Every structure is written in C-alpha cells, then in structure tokens.
Amino acid sequence: MPTEAPTVADLDEKSLLARIFPRLGTPIALLGPGDDAAVIAAEDGRTVISIDTLVQDADFRLLWPSGYRTSGFDVGWKCAAQNLSDINAMGAVPTSLVVSLTLPGSTEVAWVEDLADGLAAAIHVLGATECSVVGGDLGRGREIVVTAAVTGSLQGRTPVLRSGARPGDIVAVDGSLGRAAGGLAVLESHEDYAALIADPTAENLALLELATSQCRPRPPLASGPRAAESGATAMLDISDGLVRDAGRIASASGVAIELNAAAVARHAEPLRAAASRLGADPLDWVLGGGEDHGLLACFPADSELPAGFELIGEVRDGAGVTVGGQSPQTIGWDHFGG
Amino acid sequence: MPTEAPTVADLDEKSLLARIFPRLGTPIALLGPGDDAAVIAAEDGRTVISIDTLVQDADFRLLWPSGYRTSGFDVGWKCAAQNLSDINAMGAVPTSLVVSLTLPGSTEVAWVEDLADGLAAAIHVLGATECSVVGGDLGRGREIVVTAAVTGSLQGRTPVLRSGARPGDIVAVDGSLGRAAGGLAVLESHEDYAALIADPTAENLALLELATSQCRPRPPLASGPRAAESGATAMLDISDGLVRDAGRIASASGVAIELNAAAVARHAEPLRAAASRLGADPLDWVLGGGEDHGLLACFPADSELPAGFELIGEVRDGAGVTVGGQSPQTIGWDHFGG
Numbered sequence: 001m002p003t004e005a006p007t008v009a010d011l012d013e014k015s016l017l018a019r020i021f022p023r024l025g026t027p028i029a030l031l032g033p034g035d036d037a038a039v040i041a042a043e044d045g046r047t048v049i050s051i052d053t054l055v056q057d058a059d060f061r062l063l064w065p066s067g068y069r070t071s072g073f074d075v076g077w078k079c080a081a082q083n084l085s086d087i088n089a090m091g092a093v094p095t096s097l098v099v100s101l102t103l104p105g106s107t108e109v110a111w112v113e114d115l116a117d118g119l120a121a122a123i124h125v126l127g128a129t130e131c132s133v134v135g136g137d138l139g140r141g142r143e144i145v146v147t148a149a150v151t152g153s154l155q156g157r158t159p160v161l162r163s164g165a166r167p168g169d170i171v172a173v174d175g176s177l178g179r180a181a182g183g184l185a186v187l188e189s190h191e192d193y194a195a196l197i198a199d200p201t202a203e204n205l206a207l208l209e210l211a212t213s214q215c216r217p218r219p220p221l222a223s224g225p226r227a228a229e230s231g232a233t234a235m236l237d238i239s240d241g242l243v244r245d246a247g248r249i250a251s252a253s254g255v256a257i258e259l260n261a262a263a264v265a266r267h268a269e270p271l272r273a274a275a276s277r278l279g280a281d282p283l284d285w286v287l288g289g290g291e292d293h294g295l296l297a298c299f300p301a302d303s304e305l306p307a308g309f310e311l312i313g314e315v316r317d318g319a320g321v322t323v324g325g326q327s328p329q330t331i332g333w334d335h336f337g338g
Numbered sequence: 339m340p341t342e343a344p345t346v347a348d349l350d351e352k353s354l355l356a357r358i359f360p361r362l363g364t365p366i367a368l369l370g371p372g373d374d375a376a377v378i379a380a381e382d383g384r385t386v387i388s389i390d391t392l393v394q395d396a397d398f399r400l401l402w403p404s405g406y407r408t409s410g411f412d413v414g415w416k417c418a419a420q421n422l423s424d425i426n427a428m429g430a431v432p433t434s435l436v437v438s439l440t441l442p443g444s445t446e447v448a449w450v451e452d453l454a455d456g457l458a459a460a461i462h463v464l465g466a467t468e469c470s471v472v473g474g475d476l477g478r479g480r481e482i483v484v485t486a487a488v489t490g491s492l493q494g495r496t497p498v499l500r501s502g503a504r505p506g507d508i509v510a511v512d513g514s515l516g517r518a519a520g521g522l523a524v525l526e527s528h529e530d531y532a533a534l535i536a537d538p539t540a541e542n543l544a545l546l547e548l549a550t551s552q553c554r555p556r557p558p559l560a561s562g563p564r565a566a567e568s569g570a571t572a573m574l575d576i577s578d579g580l581v582r583d584a585g586r587i588a589s590a591s592g593v594a595i596e597l598n599a600a601a602v603a604r605h606a607e608p609l610r611a612a613a614s615r616l617g618a619d620p621l622d623w624v625l626g627g628g629e630d631h632g633l634l635a636c637f638p639a640d641s642e643l644p645a646g647f648e649l650i651g652e653v654r655d656g657a658g659v660t661v662g663g664q665s666p667q668t669i670g671w672d673h674f675g676g
Contacts, residue, residue, distance in 0.1 A: 037488075046378065053438040055483075135389060
C-alpha cells in the first residue's frame with residue numbers, strides 16, 4: 001500500500017467514526033449510535049441474538065495466492081451476511097448489527113470506509129430491510145478482526161431449532177451449495193485473478209463468479225421466516241458444509257439424514273468444469289464446503305416446500321448422515337484441530 | 339508456559355466448547371446456546387445493545403513489566419464488566435452476553451477455562467442476576483481478541499442518554515475514580531508484583547488493590563436503573579476518564595460541566611501514597627484515568643441523589659469541562675491517534 005494514503009493511525013477514534021457512520025445509512029432503531037448502547041424494538045417481547053467473527057488470515061487473506069486482494073467491502077459484506085444468516089436460520093428477521101473493528105494502525109482509512117460500505121450494501125442487497133448498524137467499537141490490534149453481533153425479531157413465530165427433525169420428514173435446501181468452496185479454491189489457486197478478468201471467457205467468468213460467492217455470500221434472507229411459517233421442524237444455515245451441518249441436525253434431533261445422491265449431483269454438475277480446471281472434485285465442494293450460508297431445513301413429509309427450497313433428502317431413524325446410502329468421505333472443516 | 343499443557347490447537351471446536359459452557363452456568367434465556375442464535379426475553383418490547391472488545395497488548399498485556407501475568411479470569415471478568423457497564427449506563431438491566439473468542443493455537447485450554455470462569459464470576463459478583471452468556475463464537479488468530487455484545491432491558495424505563503443535561507443540573511458520580519488508572523500504573527511499573535505479595539504491608543496491599551481495580555473493575559450495576567428512576571437527565575459510564583467522559587455529556591447536551599475541585603481532591607487523596615511511590619500525580623489518575631466504569635450522571639438541581647451517588651459538580655451554560663473553574667490539563671486517552 002502506498003504510504004501516503006491515510007491510515008487509522010493518522011486519525012483519532014472520533015474522526016474515524018465520522019468517516020464510518022455516514023456510510024451506514026440512517027439507523028433503524030429506537031436509539032441509534034452515540035450513547036453507551038443502542039435501543040432496538042423487540043416487537044413480540046423476544047430478541048434473537050448471535051455473534052460471529054472474521055479474522056485476517058484465518059477467515060480471509062488480504063492477498064490471496066491468485067493475486068486477489070480482499071477489499072474492505074468484501075469483509076464488511078461477509079461479516080454482515082454471515083451474521084444475518086444466523087438470524088435467518090432461526091426463522092427470524094434481522095433487526096440490528098453492532099460491529100467491533102480491531103485494526104492494525106497501518107490499515108488504510110479507505111479500506112475501513114469500504115468495509116462500512118460493504119456492511120451497508122449487504123444489509124440492503126440481501127433485503128434486511130428492518131436492520132441497520134446501531135453501534136460498534138474500534139480498537140487496535142496486530143491483525144484485522146471484525147466481529148458483529150446481530151439481533152432479530154421472530155415476529156410472533158416459533159424459532160426453528162436444530163433439534164426438531166423427526167423420522168419421515170423431508171430435507172430441503174435453499175441457496176447455493178459448494179459455490180463458496182469453489183471460490184475459495186479459485187482464490188487459493190495459482191490462477192492469476194487479474195488474467196481471469198482480462199480474458200473474460202465463459203470459463204473464466206465462472207471462476208470469477210465462484211470467487212465472488214466466497215467473498216460476498218448471499219444467504220436467502222426471506223426464506224428463513226418463510227420456512228418457519230411453513231412448519232419447518234429443524235433448520236440451520238450451511239456455514240460449515242452440507243454433511244457437517246446436516247450432521248448437526250441429525251445429532252441434535254436424534255435422527256439420521258439421508259441425502260439424495262442425484263440431488264447432490266445436480267448441485268455438483270455446474271461446478272464440474274471449474275473444479276476440473278483446479279484439479280478438484282465438485283462433490284467435495286458441495287458436500288464439504290461451507291460459507292454459502294444457504295438454509296438446510298426439515299419439513300413434515302406432506303409439506304409443500306416454500307418457494308426457494310428444493311428437496312435434497314429425508315429424515316430416518318438412526319444417526320449420522322448418508323449420501324445415497326453411503327457414508328460420505330468428505331466432511332466440513334473445523335476452526336480448531338482436525 | 340510449559341509445552342505439555344493442552345492448548346486450543348489440541349482440541350476441536352466442539353471439545354473446546356464442552357470445556358467452556360459448563361463453567362457459564364445455566365443460561366437465563368428463552369433459548370440458550372446450541373442453535374444458530376439464542377432467544378432472550380425483551381419484556382417491554384425493547385432491547386438495549388452494545389459491543390466491546392479487549393485486545394491483547396492493546397487493552398491488556400499477558401505479562402506486565404511488574405511481572406503480573408493477566409489471567410484468563412481477569413480477561414473474562416473485564417470483558418463482562420465493561421459490557422455490563424454499558425447497559426447500566428443506559429439505566430437498563432443486563433439480560434445477555436454473546437462472546438466471541440479469537441485465540442492463538444498456543445493458548446492453554448486452562449487459560450480459556452479460566453476466562454469462562456471470569457465471565458461467570460463477574461456476572462454473579464456484580465449482581466447481573468438476569469444475565470447469562472447465551473452464545474458465542476470461537477476462532478483462531480495471532481493474538482487474543484475477546485469481544486462481547488451485551489443486551490439489556492429497560493423494564494419500562496426511559497433510557498438515559500448523554501444529551502439530556504441542562505444548565506442548573508447537578509453532576510454526580512457513583513463508583514471509584516482513578517483506581518483502575520492507578521492499577522495500570524502499578525502493572526506498568528517496575529514494582530515487582532511477586533514481591534508486593536510476599537511483603538503485604540499496608541502500602542503494598544494498597545498497590546495490589548489498585549492492580550485488582552484495573553484487572554477486575556466493579557461497575558455499580560444497580561445504580562444505573564436507580565439513577566434512571568431518580569430522574570437522571572444524562573448519564574454514561576466513565577470508561578475513558580472523568581474529564582473526557584464529562585466532556586462527552588457536555589458536548590452531547592450543549593452545556594458546560596464544572597467539576598468541584600474539592601470533590602475531585604477527595605478522590606485523589608487516598609491515592610496519594612501509591613501515586614507518590616510510582617512518581618505519579620493522583621489527580622491525573624482521577625481526572626484522566628478510565629476503566630473504573632463508575633457512573634457519571636446529571637440530575638435536576640432539586641434532586642435527592644440516589645444511594646451510591648455523590649455530588650461532584652454542576653451543569654452550566656457554555657461548553658467544555660472545568661475543574662474548580664480551571665481548564666483541566668489532563669484528558670483521557672484515545673484508542674487511535676493522539
């Protein structure tokens with residue numbers, strides 16, 4: 001980075017906040033930023049809450065092997081998207097984000113402004129129309145750490161847990177599978193990102209679109225409440241991979257989940273050319289890749305699936321997850337160990 | 339640290355969570371940890387929310403010049419205390435914490451367990467009887483970053499903002515002033531912490547107690563709601579120093595705040611011996627030191643101050659903060675710049 005660009009070390013906290021807040025739009029809150037805490041409406045007397053963090057070099061690289069530079073916009077978008085998705089997965093509607101930024105002094109102010117733009121853009125584009133950033137915290141650290149806590153409103157609905165799946169239920173997904181994992185493979189590859197842009201063949205564009213899926217995931221925010229209203233018995237967002245996350249429902253519900261091999265293959269098929277070019281198996285992406293933040297939900301057998309959901313399996317007696325009757329070779333990743 | 343002690347790199351996420359959750363007690367929530375999000379009660383249809391972060395080497399050192407080693411317990415306590423304090427400062431009662439831990443793989447598991455104990459202890463000892471940890475996030479990083487978001491309930495009260503002070507109001511504080519700053523000076527000094535413990539003279543004990551004030555602050559949690567009920571016109575918690583925080587009320591309210599020199603001196607007096615030994619001015623600690631997380635509040639002139647509060651100044655026409663009519667030389671610190 002050119003040394004003449006202003007960095008956060010050049011600004012006091014108040015000045016940096018003055019650069020950030022105007023980019024976040026008018027807060028939708030009973031009391032917005034500026035006091036010790038914000039106040040948000042909790043219309044049905046309940047508030048859904050979750051927290052999620054992105055860490056430089058663990059959750060994203062500032063510079064990938066492919067040459068792609070993660071923008072502040074990407075990090076802001078992803079931070080918002082993955083937090084909003086946790087509210088969606090409960091059948092709730094997001095109502096606020098509070099965001100804590102830990103930044104090296106060398107971080108360019110423009111990068112931080114871009115992060116604020118990414119937060120606001122994700123909230124807007126993903127359709128979280130009742131949500132805004134209502135507060136935050138700024139501090140210094142050796143690496144970039146962005147944490148957001150998110151609240152949501154159930155609007156009178158019963159929250160959909162992981163533990164309610166029953167044998168005989170059908171299993172459905174809404175959202176992409178394996179695209180974010182494919183994008184991670186593109187970013188981590190020695191494909192030259194700039195060359196892909198310079199030569200926009202259909203195949204190159206497909207790689208670029210996968211990378212965008214990794215950097216700017218698009219959880220289907222309307223679908224969580226819709227699934228709750230349609231009687232979903234269990235639900236979560238696929239953040240750690242289809243098999244691992246299906247296993248979480250299976251474990252919490254005390255059931256087995258069988259994923260339909262043909263349905264899984266339909267998700268793998270459009271990824272085949274990209275995977276082949278990168279020397280990967282698209283089934284690994286579909287079964288093991290997280291971060292698309294689609295929804296995995298179970299419904300009673302006689303349900304009409306809500307718009308956006310497609311059938312991908314069924315709930316059975318037993319334990320664990322199978323794909324076409326087989327034990328999957330691929331599992332999602334884990335932050336620690338493994 | 340001895341290399342044989344298990345570290346977070348030795349455990350997967352699930353195993354580490356299994357070490358943490360039992361230490362946090364039974365969650366007080368409509369839905370506790372284990373799903374994509376928790377659900378808490380918001381009895382009056384509003385939720386107060388804030389977020390605050392502690393970063394290794396910015397907000398605490400693992401090993402101080404005095405030889406004191408910051409325990410996980412200290413970090414957990416301080417994380418909870420400073421977050422609970424933000425809710426207190428609105429006149430609300432804390433209802434939940436969600437906590438995100440970013441940890442180097444080399445962090446000992448015992449240190450993380452100790453952090454969970456510190457969170458639970460602060461919630462209990464500070465009297466946040468309606469609050470518990472309801473969720474969290476774990477991730478890897480190069481340094482320890484602990485972020486909590488906190489929610490609160492106003493229980494029908496009007497939130498007390500920074501902006502409501504009016505000329506003629508009286509200014510009062512509840513909680514210690516300058517003790518956490520004195521403790522920071524002890525920890526940063528070349529006093530030998532182990533030697534202070536080994537030789538528990540009254541003077542040495544005083545230094546140790548200051549250090550404890552820095553590591554384990556005790557915000558007066560009952561006092562925020564009490565101040566709100568007593569008609570406080572403006573309030574905040576003193577996190578960045580009396581003068582700086584008084585200046586925030588003055589600025590937000592469009593008024594001047596005069597702090598009574600004798601009242602300030604009364605807070606400095608018991609710190610004089612310790613400050614003298616460390617070559618510091620106790621007035622600097624009282625006026626400029628933050629992190630005690632006491633409350634600074636304004637009340638109408640004819641108010642009877644609620645229990646715990648003592649008069650420290652008055653609100654006047656004008657702008658800025660004076661002490662005994664003089665411009666203070668000392669100001670609080672700022673995370674960035676300065």
